[in-house]
Every structure is written in structure tokens, then in C-alpha cells.
Amino acid sequence: MLAVENDHPLITARPLADQFRLAALHRYHILDTPACEDFSFLTELAAKVCAVPYAFISLVDAERVWIKSCTGLQLGELPRGESYCSLAVLGQAATEIPDLSEDPRTAGMALTVDEPHMRMYSSVALMSSDGHAIGTLCVMNTRPGGLDAEQRSMLTRLARQVMALIELRAKEKMLESTVHELELLATTDELTGLHNRRSLLHRLKFEVARSRRFRSPLSALMIDIDYFKNINDEHGHVVGDQVLANVGRLLRENVRVIDMPSRYGGEELCVLLPNTPVEGACKLAENLRLKIEAQLHHAGKRQFQISASIGVGTFNHMEIDDAESLLKHADAALYRAKRNGRNRVACGAE
Incomplete structure (x- = not known):
């Protein structure tokens, strides 16, 4: 999920309607928000049920992949063209790469080539309410392989929980904003901006x-x-x-x-x-x-x-x-x- 060489195909790969996907992402106002115990719990649970050491909640912005929560390896913000998770917004609801070193899209990435030498990657796209992939819940391992059917099912269900939590947080922010606006309307003179x-x-x-x-x-x-x-x-x-x-x-x-x-x-x-x-x-x-x-x-x-x-x-x-x-x-x-x-x-x- 990190750096690649300049000619890596992920750098230029973009859906034609990427602006609509970005609009969906930004509507949730989650980028650059503080760490949250609820999201951390879901990444920890994903790593545990999939029996892997690493799990991430990643959100794919215009030019970066921002990590909301991580387990096993501390990552913050990555260039979009240098992230495994950029694959998830190219149309696949689920992406699994059994050996990252054997896939030409990921073989040259820093996390594949350098420590910790990632090999297995599996992710489920986080789908917005209007059907856009805004990011992923992903798990990784330093050994090649894949998830079994039960693990894939659990990862999919956990991704739904992540998205439900994102939706909930957005609704809470909207409610707070609405309450604040109503308080202003109730206490402020519209013409002068003074208290009424x-x-x-x-x-x-x-x-x-x-x-x-x-x-x-x-x-x-x-x-x-x-x-x-x-x-x-x-x-x-x-x-x-x-x-x-x-x-x-x-x-x-x-x-x-x-x-x-x-x-x-x-x-x-x-x-x-x-x-x-x-x-x-x-x-x-x-x-x-x-x-x-x-x-x-x-x-x-x-x-x-x-x-x-x-x-x-x-x-x-x-x-x-x-x-x-x-x-x-x-x-x-x-x-x-x-x-x-x-x-x-x-x-x-x-």
C-alpha cells in the first residue's frame, strides 16, 4: 500500500466518473478526522477473523489514500498511485491478490519490495449509499495465500459495518450542524447578525x-x-x-x-x-x-x-x-x- 516506480499503471488508472465517486467520499466529511476507537475495533476484528497481522480502513481521495484506521502497521497518508487500495475503486467490489510480488500491478511497490515484504492482499470496497467505492476495508499478510470462503464473507460483513459507521458519523455531524443552524435562527436577527x-x-x-x-x-x-x-x-x-x-x-x-x-x-x-x-x-x-x-x-x-x-x-x-x-x-x-x-x-x- 505504499510507493511504486514512476511508470506504475496505478498512477494513471482512473475511472471516467471518478469525480462522482470523490463527491460521494467528500460528502461524508471523514477525511483527516481524528482516530476513533470504533473504527480501530473493526480493523482489529478484521485482522483477527482473517488470521492476518495487518488490516486497514483506507479512503481513496483524488491524489492520495488516507488511512482512517490501521492494525499491525502504522500508516497515515499515501499517494493514490502508490497504494494497493487504489485498485478497489476501479470497479471490483472485492479484490484479492494471493502474491503481490507476482502481480505486475503491485510487484514494484515499496511494501512488496521492502519491509515488511507484503505478499497477500485482500479487500472489500466501502460502497456509498449511491453506489460509489470510496475506499476499502483490507487485510494483508507477509505470506502468500488467500482468504477462505468464511473469512471473505466475514470481511464483507465487516466492510458493511465500517460503511454503516461512516454513514452514522456523517448523520451525527449533519444533525449537529442542523441543531446549530436552528439555534442561530432562534437567537439571531437575520438582518443585523446581532442577537434578537x-x-x-x-x-x-x-x-x-x-x-x-x-x-x-x-x-x-x-x-x-x-x-x-x-x-x-x-x-x-x-x-x-x-x-x-x-x-x-x-x-x-x-x-x-x-x-x-x-x-x-x-x-x-x-x-x-x-x-x-x-x-x-x-x-x-x-x-x-x-x-x-x-x-x-x-x-x-x-x-x-x-x-x-x-x-x-x-x-x-x-x-x-x-x-x-x-x-x-x-x-x-x-x-x-x-x-x-x-x-x-x-x-x-x-
Whole structure:
């Protein structure tokens, strides 16, 4: 299953529809994955039932043969044209070579010529659900010979188990991906990429409980884009949506990992700031206000800028001691910033 001379016929042998076989292989997302005890068990079992010292689960990629699991000899990744297992994707459901040194396709390979001087090779193709051979379960020996009928039957059945395990792992990954996607849909505002209101309120309950327990500071920013209705009226809702998306990206890029920027509703945004006293929250709010004011937006060939008003609310363990009062405090400060001329930050109570 290793190196050969440059004129070896396996180097150029490729099925005409090899791209479909490769597509089937890559659909399983198994290449270059970590070692797995389940696959190791199946190779060990294959070697035992076939009474040989070596067994491999090999996957044949475009230019390499990648070894998912091996018993008896540690191999990793081999050039495709230098592997016995490349024979398995040329159409044979099962391949057996009683003496590798006598077969012109394999006689010059390094594992045949050099240590450990392989002689017998037997494999069963791993068939994808749409009928493509993506690799093999193979066994080898340093003595010529072959498998008996019972051993060949067992190797075939074990190959089915290998393929079933590959299918299972792929389905588990797909399920994980789907669950993650659903979680994002449930917690993320599609337009801005920020957390949605539901996600914010859920996190806020947790942060309030933690702030009460550890007497740690907790602040929130309420951000409103100034004269947003005028943007929609003058440039259209598509441009208005793009403005919101741009501001959302700006927030994501300018807050800490522990902070939680979210879309509270309409053009109103909120940033939850754990472990942040009022001074730090006001400093961040002013920094965000300046960045929003400097941000450029486009309506066709026209460029324009916007501004935002920001209110800062802070948990004080007295009259502001729950989620609702914190948001009301920040919202009242926002209203004060707008009433005093917009494009400004208002911190705390009047």
C-alpha cells in the first residue's frame, strides 16, 4: 500500500466518473478526522477473523489514500498511485491478490519490495449509499495465500459495518450542524447578525442573577439611530436595511466577547455589558457613537453618514435591581439623549 516506480499503471488508472465517486467520499466529511476507537475495533476484528497481522480502513481521495484506521502497521497518508487500495475503486467490489510480488500491478511497490515484504492482499470496497467505492476495508499478510470462503464473507460483513459507521458519523455531524443552524435562527436577527430580542432577554435574566449573587456590575446600552424614518423615506427601505446591517456589524466588531449586542426592535439596538460599571459603559457608548457617526453608507453613488443616540443604564442593587428596571433605566437615558438634541450619550438618571 505504499510507493511504486514512476511508470506504475496505478498512477494513471482512473475511472471516467471518478469525480462522482470523490463527491460521494467528500460528502461524508471523514477525511483527516481524528482516530476513533470504533473504527480501530473493526480493523482489529478484521485482522483477527482473517488470521492476518495487518488490516486497514483506507479512503481513496483524488491524489492520495488516507488511512482512517490501521492494525499491525502504522500508516497515515499515501499517494493514490502508490497504494494497493487504489485498485478497489476501479470497479471490483472485492479484490484479492494471493502474491503481490507476482502481480505486475503491485510487484514494484515499496511494501512488496521492502519491509515488511507484503505478499497477500485482500479487500472489500466501502460502497456509498449511491453506489460509489470510496475506499476499502483490507487485510494483508507477509505470506502468500488467500482468504477462505468464511473469512471473505466475514470481511464483507465487516466492510458493511465500517460503511454503516461512516454513514452514522456523517448523520451525527449533519444533525449537529442542523441543531446549530436552528439555534442561530432562534437567537439571531437575520438582518443585523446581532442577537434578537428573545435571546437578549434570556441572557439578561442570567446576567442579573449573576450580578446579584456576586455583587458584580452590570450595564446596558440602548442605541437608537437618529432620524431613521428619514433614511427610509429618502433612500428607500433597502438602504435603510443596509444601514442597520452596517451598524450591527460595527457593534459586533467593537465590543468584547462577553458583551451581547442585540437588535431590540426596529432601529433600536441594545448592548448588554456584564462586569461593567457605569464609567466603563459610558466610555464605550461614546466610542460607539463616534464610530457610528464616522461610518459611511451608500445609496447608489451617494455616500452619507448617520448618527445615533445612546442611553446607558446600570444595575445598582437598589431601585435598579432586575432586568426590567435595567432596560427601563437605559431606555430613559436614551430618551433624554434624544430630547437634548440627539447624537449624544446620556448616562444614568437625571
